[in-house]
Amino acid sequence: MINALPxxxxxxxxxxLIPLLKGRMKQAWMLLLPIASFVNLLSIPPGSHWSFSFLGxxxxxxxxxxxSLIFGYIFHLIAFITNLYALHxxxxxxxxxxxxxxxxALGVIFAGDFFTLFVFWxxxxxxxxxxxxxxxxxxxxxxxxxxxMVHVAGGLCLLAGILLHVQQTGSVAVTFxxxxxxxxxxxxxxxxxxxxxxxxxxxxxxxxPASTVTGTIYLSAFTTKAAVxxxxxxFAGTDALIWIGAVMAGFPIFYAVIENDLRRVLAxxxxxxxxxxxxxxxxxxxxxVNGAVAxxxxxxxxxxxxxxxxxxxxxxxxxxxATDLGGxxxxxxxxxxFCIVGAASISAFPLFSGFVSKSMVMEAAxxxxxxxxxxxxxxxxxxxxxxxxxxxxxxAFYSHDSGLRCKEAPRHMLLAxxxxxxxxxxxxxxxxxxxxxxxxxxxxxxxxxxxxxxQTQLLFFSALAFTLLLLSGIYPAxxxxxxxxxxxxxxxxxxxxxSLSDRIFNxxxxxxxxxxxxGIPGALARFFADPGxxxxxxxxxxxxxxxxxxxxxxxxxxxxSRLGAYPVGIGVLLAxxxxxxxxxxxxx
Amino acid sequence: xxxxxxxxxxEEERMILAHDPxxxxxxxxxxxxxxxxxxxxxxxFTTL
Amino acid sequence: MKKTPEHEPPQAHPNAAGDEKxxxxxxxxxxxRLLQGFYACVVMLLLVDLFYHKHALFPxxxxxxxxxxxxxxxxxxxxxxAKYILRPLVMRKEDYYD
Numbered sequence: 194m195i196n197a198l199p200x201x202x203x204x205x206x207x208x209x210l211i212p213l214l215k216g217r218m219k220q221a222w223m224l225l226l227p228i229a230s231f232v233n234l235l236s237i238p239p240g241s242h243w244s245f246s247f248l249g250x251x252x253x254x255x256x257x258x259x260x261s262l263i264f265g266y267i268f269h270l271i272a273f274i275t276n277l278y279a280l281h282x283x284x285x286x287x288x289x290x291x292x293x294x295x296x297x298a299l300g301v302i303f304a305g306d307f308f309t310l311f312v313f314w315x316x317x318x319x320x321x322x323x324x325x326x327x328x329x330x331x332x333x334x335x336x337x338x339x340x341x342m343v344h345v346a347g348g349l350c351l352l353a354g355i356l357l358h359v360q361q362t363g364s365v366a367v368t369f370x371x372x373x374x375x376x377x378x379x380x381x382x383x384x385x386x387x388x389x390x391x392x393x394x395x396x397x398x399x400x401x402p403a404s405t406v407t408g409t410i411y412l413s414a415f416t417t418k419a420a421v422x423x424x425x426x427x428f429a430g431t432d433a434l435i436w437i438g439a440v441m442a443g444f445p446i447f448y449a450v451i452e453n454d455l456r457r458v459l460a461x462x463x464x465x466x467x468x469x470x471x472x473x474x475x476x477x478x479x480x481x482v483n484g485a486v487a488x489x490x491x492x493x494x495x496x497x498x499x500x501x502x503x504x505x506x507x508x509x510x511x512x513x514x515a516t517d518l519g520g521x522x523x524x525x526x527x528x529x530x531f532c533i534v535g536a537a538s539i540s541a542f543p544l545f546s547g548f549v550s551k552s553m554v555m556e557a558a559x560x561x562x563x564x565x566x567x568x569x570x571x572x573x574x575x576x577x578x579x580x581x582x583x584x585x586x587x588x589a590f591y592s593h594d595s596g597l598r599c600k601e602a603p604r605h606m607l608l609a610x611x612x613x614x615x616x617x618x619x620x621x622x623x624x625x626x627x628x629x630x631x632x633x634x635x636x637x638x639x640x641x642x643x644x645x646x647x648q649t650q651l652l653f654f655s656a657l658a659f660t661l662l663l664l665s666g667i668y669p670a671x672x673x674x675x676x677x678x679x680x681x682x683x684x685x686x687x688x689x690x691x692s693l694s695d696r697i698f699n700x701x702x703x704x705x706x707x708x709x710x711x712g713i714p715g716a717l718a719r720f721f722a723d724p725g726x727x728x729x730x731x732x733x734x735x736x737x738x739x740x741x742x743x744x745x746x747x748x749x750x751x752x753x754s755r756l757g758a759y760p761v762g763i764g765v766l767l768a769x770x771x772x773x774x775x776x777x778x779x780x781x
Numbered sequence: 782x783x784x785x786x787x788x789x790x791x792e793e794e795r796m797i798l799a800h801d802p803x804x805x806x807x808x809x810x811x812x813x814x815x816x817x818x819x820x821x822x823x824x825x826f827t828t829l
Numbered sequence: 830m831k832k833t834p835e836h837e838p839p840q841a842h843p844n845a846a847g848d849e850k851x852x853x854x855x856x857x858x859x860x861x862r863l864l865q866g867f868y869a870c871v872v873m874l875l876l877v878d879l880f881y882h883k884h885a886l887f888p889x890x891x892x893x894x895x896x897x898x899x900x901x902x903x904x905x906x907x908x909x910x911a912k913y914i915l916r917p918l919v920m921r922k923e924d925y926y927d
Contacts, residue, residue: 446907447907447910447911447915448911448915448919450907450908450911450912451911451912451915451916451919451920512794514794515798516794516795516796516797516798517794517795519798520852522852522854523850523852556886559886559887560886564829564887567887571899571903572903572907575899575900575903575904575907576903576904576907579904579907579908591854592798593798594852594855641884642881642882643881643882643883643884643885644884646874646877646878646881646896647883647890647895647896648896649874650874650875650878650894650896650897650900651896651897651899651900652900653870653871653874653897653900654871654874654896654897654898654900654901654904655900655901655903655904656867657867657868657871657901658900658901658902658903658904658905658908659904660864660867661806661809661810661813662810662904662905662908663800664802664803664806664810665802665803665806665807665809665810666800666801666802666803666806666807667802667807667810667908667909667912668800668908668912669908669911669912669916670797670798670799670800671797671798672796672797672798672920673794673795673796673797673923674920674921674922674923675920675921675922675923675925675926676916676919676920676921677918677919677920677921677925678919684926685926813901814901814902814905817898817901817902817905818902820894820898821898821899821902824889824892824895824898825889827892828887828888828889828892829889
């Protein structure tokens with residue numbers, strides 16, 4: 194046994210202690226926790242730890258190998274950076290949810306069995322939902338609710354897959370599964386929900402822009418990357434992932450071009466970047482998986498940086514739409530500079546972090562001669578520069594002067610952004626430090642003349658396209674609007690389902706009411722009010738061929754009925770008379 | 782969106798931000814785009 | 830639960846009255862210079878292609894200016910498709926879901 198705690202424990206327990214602290218103590222606590230947790234992680238030797246038996250299955254709280262460790266490092270790093278960025282936040286809901294969210298992500302990464310993994314997986318969902326709800330606007334409540342519902346559905350799918358898998362194999366260990374049989378498909382799709390696969394992605398673009406200034410930074414780091422980790426662990430080399438990833442890399446950039454909310458633009462580009470990782474995992478060679486993992490590492494940093502700069506703009510101006518912003522480079526020069534570093538990194542400019550990881554995936558695709566996928570990825574590389582690399586900084590900080598004047602971002606935000614920007618450039622310039630942490634040993638060389646020139650050409654000519662389109666007035670106007678995505682199915686479709694159910698079931702109810710409550714008892718009541726006459730009328734209708742004198746017959750029946758002058762009545766009268774006469778004769 | 786509850790002039794927010802063309806750019810763009818498309822088609826046709 | 834202000838209202842800049850120092854891009858000459866420098870870079874980058882040996886995995890990568898032209902065409906197509914096909918299909922009023 195070793196003298197360390199399971200990796201997830203420090204952050205989660207530490208988060209629960211936050212309500213006891215306030216002011217500077219709480220700020221120090223928020224900053225110290227990720228560091229303490231990181232030191233704890235470093236003290237754990239690789240291998241399986243903290244295993245115990247539960248219902249006959251072996252649960253493992255800490256399975257450390259090269260794949261899980263690199264995710265563990267970056268999760269600690271981004272947790273520290275985000276806590277620094279969120280130092281001003283006094284809202285305890287966000288403080289606790291943010292830290293516990295990071296802890297849950299660590300729990301998923303280091304879980305050695307599917308039961309533990311599932312528990313932390315659900316904890317991820319709960320914490321993320323609170324980070325969205327913490328905005329406390331009607332939009333955030335709606336988005337948070339939808340986020341929760343989608344992830345609960347995905348979680349159930351995962352759980353069903355896990356139970357089937359355990360039942361079939363008798364093993365709960367998190368290992369390679371591959372696609373074979375129902376259990377693996379259910380797990381695959383359950384992970385796919387968290388990984389924001391096409392058609393399953395709308396929770397991301399719905400909820401992330403709806404969260405708080407700081408909540409979005411946490412959100413952008415953990416859920417999708419934990420899913421990427423699990424795909425790399427259990428589904429590396431699955432062909433379906435290549436195509437799923439290619440679609441993910443391709444379609445969001447079209448939405449990003451016409452989206453007005455700049456944090457939603459970043460949410461779309463997040464899906465685009467995860468697409469590169471998914472392709473890498475689908476290819477499954479050592480180079481490809483290394484590329485996917487390295488890109489996840491870098492994406493957490495540069496996407497976090499971009500979300501931080503947009504968060505700072507939202508924090509200072511209260512606005513995030515491209516239609517409202519512009520010209521902020523004068524008010525927020527540092528934020529602007531950091532945003533450009535993030536933009537250059539996500540666009541994979543040489544010397545910035547995206548360059549050293551995205552190229553690994555591209556090269557792996559070329560080695561496998563995946564031509565179409567390679568073209569899509571190249572298209573996505575150019576496109577991501579277009580929308581995330583140029584659109585974000587240009588419309589926020591340059592473009593037309595919106596007239597907004599504000600202070601520069603607070604010091605702790607600038608520190609967090611500066612640290613992240615430094616890391617982006619450092620990793621881009623000295624990639625060997627990142628490569629040493631990757632799951633497989635590699636001697637990959639990103640900085641060849643061919644590669645540097647080709648990438649620079651690609652990006653400069655993308656920029657040329659943007660410039661010429663903008664100056665010739667073809668570039669689409671920024672418009673405040675909603676762009677319908679696959680979430681239409683449950684946002685409008687839900688309403689359609691509701692009204693359809695309303696029609697069917699309430700219709701059935703009305704019909705039942707008419708027939709059984711009012712119709713039949715009413716008819717019976719009318720009939721039994723005067724059964725003799727009604728029977729006679731029915732009989733008259735059956736026997737008389739023509740309707741000529743039906744009215745007269747009806748009138749006669751009713752008159753007789755009213756007077757009691759039925760043939761039966763006369764018979765009874767005669768019988769009574771007869772009996773009277775007979776009695777009279779007999780007894781007299 | 783509507784997170785500007787704290788701001789007093791929501792009516793000042795613009796609905797649309799169009800990009801005015803600079804005269805002379807459109808023909809240049811059209812020519813460059815057409816030539817690029819042709820060249821790319823040629824490259825792909827000869828190598829694919 | 831304590832409600833903290835999510836973001837600050839935009840403040841009037843001390844110089845907002847009109848005597849503010851003009852930004853570097855307020856001067857059209859600077860914008861023009863930037864654009865000219867950019868066009869020069871673009872042309873030079875294309876010409877660099879003639880002067881080095883390429884390591885290519887695919888045959889089309891070796892053609893003159895493949896990456897440059899592909900990047901340009903890809904971005905133009907991206908914008909045209911987004912503007913003329915996707916936007917008419919998916920754009921709705923802001924209160925569409927309300």
